[in-house]
Amino acid sequence: MLSNFHVQIKQKTSYFAIAILLISVLFASCVLPSLKFGSASIEMNIAIPQYMEKTAKIDSSARFIHPDAEKLVVSIEASDMDTATYEFSITTKVNKISIKDLAPGKNRTITVKLYNKNANNGDQVLAENNKIVDIKAGPNNLSLVLKPVYTDDSFETNELTGILGLEIANLTGLAGKTQVYDFDIEFAGDYEIKAEFTDDNGKKDFAFSLNIYDADGKKVDESEGIYNLKSGTYFFVVSTPKNATSATFTVVPFFIMLSVPAGSFQRDATATNISVITKPYSLSKYQITRQQFEDVMGKDPSDEDKSFGMNDPVQRVNWYHAIAFCNKLSLKEGLTPAYSVKVDGNEIDWKNLAFDGIPKDNNNDDWDAATCDWEANGYRLPTEMEWMWAAIGADKDARAEAIDAEGINRTGYTKNYAGSIEEGDAYDNIDDYAWHPLNSGDNGGDQNLKTHPVGQKLPNELGLHDMSGNVWEWCWDWEDDYPEGTQTDYKGGDVTNTRILRGCSSFSAENGSWSIADRFNYNPDNQNYYSGFRVARNGN
Structure with a gap:
């Protein structure tokens, strides 16, 4: 009995195994092909630069895009596959784009370009970027930030003034x-930064939008048309008015501040009269x-x-005008003013404060009692010793043996300009500087x-122009x-009746008051056609 039962169990097990095998074959031949083993898909978030104020809204579901944009083109390429291209029409906004039935693989270069169609029916790329990724089987989630693409025209720099300009004579x-x-x-x-449009009749009061973006497509904030920019590439994004026929775009350096290092120098013929500058600061180039x-x-x-x-x-401009300028500029740029006047x-x-509200004609006790916050990050006038240290070229003095073994500039005070x-006492090259x-x-x-015009003469060793003249x-x-030592x-x-001026002018006697060490003084209310100023700030 036991033997017969055991045989029956074996037979039933064999029949069951055969049935499973038949079902597996049928499933593999009929069902599995529709699953496409190894197929992949991509869900891609596209971040597009906010070119216009009216399109700058961003929320969790969508990012509004360039008003002229018509399509996104996505290409995927690799050495082991033919390039695949996908086109997506867009109207008002874009959230995600989906691409299905992709072959998985490594080192796939995915490129996304945002296009518009210009008036000449030629495709124009507005923004683009790419990323190399590994696409795995199944769903893939990617994000890509598009960067602006500039047009063929570009700004030219005036080497003397630092002004960048672009003129477009025909906006057809x-x-x-x-x-x-x-x-x-x-x-x-x-x-x-400014844009000016003109039509054939000379009209200039056009409405337009202007925004500035950094190399990563991030919008740069501005205050009354003033932009704080770091070194690098930027994008000037402007909407062209329909009836304008020409345009002028300018990027004007409001101030270029150059670094002046800390250091020490001999200020006159007495070797023990050393001036020490303990902290670096910045001085306007012009x-x-x-x-x-x-x-x-x-x-x-x-x-x-x-x-x-x-x-x-x-x-x-008198001395009062100069410190008022420093404070107003500091406030304009969101900095802490250096000066206090009560x-x-x-x-x-x-x-x-209006210009006409600033004292002139007579010294003013309130303004003469002005105090300076030497730790403030706003603009201020240089001290006399800061001015002189910068004028002699600081530790970059080009004259042989100017800097001694202790790092002290020993001879800068003898410079004639x-x-x-x-x-x-030579003045051989004064016309150049x-x-x-x-x-x-x-x-x-x-x-x-x-x-x-500022900057037409050669700069000194620190790159500062017109420190003389x-x-x-x-x-x-x-x-x-000066105190000794x-x-x-x-x-x-201490308070006297006059403030210090340095540097000479176009109207000063050539060989009289041109020495770097020469000093001049005037009442702080005094206005003359030969008096101006430059500004300083703490830090580099």
């Missing part, structure tokens, strides 16, 4: 479209121009008969003397005799 084919242009910033700082002053203060007080134009240094116990409302490499009474007049002569420059210090971060003496 661009009307009503959003265009992207690239420009490169060499020096970090604040820039005034003297403040008439245009810059007017943009901040609302008025240009310069004597036009003594100037070639708005890119000349501002003049006829009238009847109340701090001046610097933001709303900023940038000089001559020894003794400074505007002075023998070259500032008509046809480079000594008649009808004027100031000249053009206009005298106001410093923070009250005029007083080593002075650390010297900020001037």
Whole structure:
């Protein structure tokens, strides 16, 4: 009995195994092909630059896109497959794009481009990016941030002024479209960026949108047309008015600030009279121009008969004007003002202070009592010793043996002008570095003397222009005799009647007051056509 039962169990098990095998074969031949073993799919989030204010809304489900965009094109390529291309029409927004039935594999290059169709019916790429990924079998989730693509036209840089400009004489084919242009910033700082459109009748009051984006497609914030930019590439994105026929775009450096290192120097013929600067600071590459002053203060007080134009240094500014400019500019850029002036116990409302509300004609006790917050990050005037350290070229002085073994600049005070490499009393190369009474007049002569556009002469060793010539420059210090010996971060003496100016001017005697060590002083209320200033800030 046991034997027969065992045989029956074996037979039943064999029948069951055969049945399972038959079902497996049938499933494999009929069902599995529809599953496409190894097939892959992609769900891709596309982040697109916010080119226009009206399209800048982002929420959890969608990102609004460029108003001119018509399609997204996705290509996938690799060495072991033919390039696959997918096109997606878009209208108002895009959330995700889905691609199915892909062959899995490694090192797939996925490229996404955003196109519009311009007036000449040619495809224009507005933004693009790519990523190399491994696509596995089954679903894949990817994200890709598109970066702006600029048009063929690009900005050109005026090497003398640092102004970047682009002029488009014929806007045919661009009307009503959003265009992207690239420009490169060499020096970090604040820039005034403008677009101006004109039609054939000279009309200029067009409505348009202008935005600036960094290389990653992130919008740069602005304050009253002033953008704080770091070194690198940026995109100028502007909507072209329908009836405009020409355009001018400008990127104007509001200030280029150059670093001045900490260090020590001998300030006069006495070897023990050493000035020590303990902290690095920044100084404006150029003297403040008439245009810059007017943009901040609302008025240009310069004597036009003594100037070639708005890119000349501002003049006829007194010391009070200079510190007011520093504070108003600091507030404009969201910085902490350096100066405090109280009238009847109340701090001046610097933001709303009008030019005509600043003292002139007579010294003002309230303004003479101005204090400086030396830790503030806002703009200020340099101290006299900061000015002199920068003018001699600091630790970059080009003259042989200027820097001793202790790192002290021993001979910079003997220079006859900023940038000089001559020894003794020579002025051989002064025409290359400074505007002075023998070259500032008509046809480079000594008649009808004027100031000249900043930056036209060679800079000194630190890259600072016009540290000698053009206009005298106001410093923070009250005029007083220097103390003897080593002075650390010297900020001037007690209150007197006059403030210090340094640097000479286009109207100063050539061989009289041109030495780097020469000092000049004036009442702080005084306005002259030969007085201007440049600005400083703490840190590099």
